[in-house]
Amino acid sequence: MTLIDMRDVSFGYSRQRKVLHGVSLSVRQGVSVGLVGESGSGKTTILRLLLGLARPTGGSITFDGSSLDPSSRTFMRDYRRSVQAVFQDPYSSLDPRQKVHDIISEPLQSLRIPGSHPDAVAAALDAVGLPADAINRYPHEFSGGQRQRIAIARAIVARPQLVLADEAVSALDLSTRIRIVDLFKRLAQSMTLVFVSHDLGVVASLCEEIIILERGHIVESGRTRAILDNPQHPYTQKLLQSVPRMPGQGRTRGKQ
Numbered sequence: 001m002t003l004i005d006m007r008d009v010s011f012g013y014s015r016q017r018k019v020l021h022g023v024s025l026s027v028r029q030g031v032s033v034g035l036v037g038e039s040g041s042g043k044t045t046i047l048r049l050l051l052g053l054a055r056p057t058g059g060s061i062t063f064d065g066s067s068l069d070p071s072s073r074t075f076m077r078d079y080r081r082s083v084q085a086v087f088q089d090p091y092s093s094l095d096p097r098q099k100v101h102d103i104i105s106e107p108l109q110s111l112r113i114p115g116s117h118p119d120a121v122a123a124a125l126d127a128v129g130l131p132a133d134a135i136n137r138y139p140h141e142f143s144g145g146q147r148q149r150i151a152i153a154r155a156i157v158a159r160p161q162l163v164l165a166d167e168a169v170s171a172l173d174l175s176t177r178i179r180i181v182d183l184f185k186r187l188a189q190s191m192t193l194v195f196v197s198h199d200l201g202v203v204a205s206l207c208e209e210i211i212i213l214e215r216g217h218i219v220e221s222g223r224t225r226a227i228l229d230n231p232q233h234p235y236t237q238k239l240l241q242s243v244p245r246m247p248g249q250g251r252t253r254g255k256q
């Protein structure tokens with residue numbers, strides 16, 4: 001089943017300058033997709049469109065067959081239940097004045113999701129590997145990796161179908177990054193993940209499919225393994241060359 005379908009989408013923050021040019025992509029349920037490109041290639045802009053924070057200037061976006069309509073409150077309420085996001089910076093994405101329980105239960109409250117919220121929060125904390133007593137603490141009492149786990153718990157607490165992650169491990173040190181990538185891998189077994197990163201190594205270890213974006217154009221897309229083994233486009237080849245190798249290891253495995 002196709003969850004997200006973007007057809008021929010163009011977008012510009014101003015009329016004079018387009019940053020996306022005829023982008024078409026689809027995300028199927030259960031298939032994790034990595035969106036890769038250098039800084040400024042338009043990755044975050046695609047996520048903003050997918051979150052309904054901006055509207056395409058041309059083309060269409062559907063979710064589960066229905067047109068994504070940011071002006072429809074009814075559509076957006078259902079959509080927010082189905083689609084959640086995790087952002088890069090676990091320091092600024094969590095309200096320092098709120099206890100962890102309130103942070104994680106926020107989507108349950110704002111989406112008026114029935115059932116026991118404390119039970120749902122406890123299940124989300126467990127799923128991300130944080131102790132149950134974390135609920136009474138504040139974000140500043142946690143490390144960067146733990147804060148990103150809190151942000152992930154908030155994203156999954158309402159059991160969305162799709163999680164959009166924007167450079168969600170980029171701000172973490174290498175060993176923490178590996179652990180959070182492992183967490184995403186586990187979560188990707190029960191939900192669909194769109195993982196935006198400039199780091200091909202991280203995406204290679206996490207996503208079954210990959211989309212390569214260069215200056216607002218998709219230059220290559222398909223099965224991750226096939227693309228990394230045999231990149232066709234010079235831009236993909238250049239990105240691959242920039243992934244560091246570890247002695248005795250393949251290029252993309254070196255990062256993990």
Ligand SMILES: Nc1ncnc2c1ncn2[C@@H]1O[C@H](COP(=O)(O)OP(=O)(O)OP(=O)(O)O)[C@@H](O)[C@H]1O
Nearest residue numbers: 013014019037038039040041042043044045046198
């Ligand atoms: N709010 C904005 N107003 C004007 N231009 C913007 C805005 N946000 C992004 N842009 C421009 O749009 C283009 C795409 O930016 P975007 O943030 O989507 O790229 P990205 O691939 O996510 O980059 P990064 O990895 O650095 O976050 C860039 O040229 C950027 O300067």
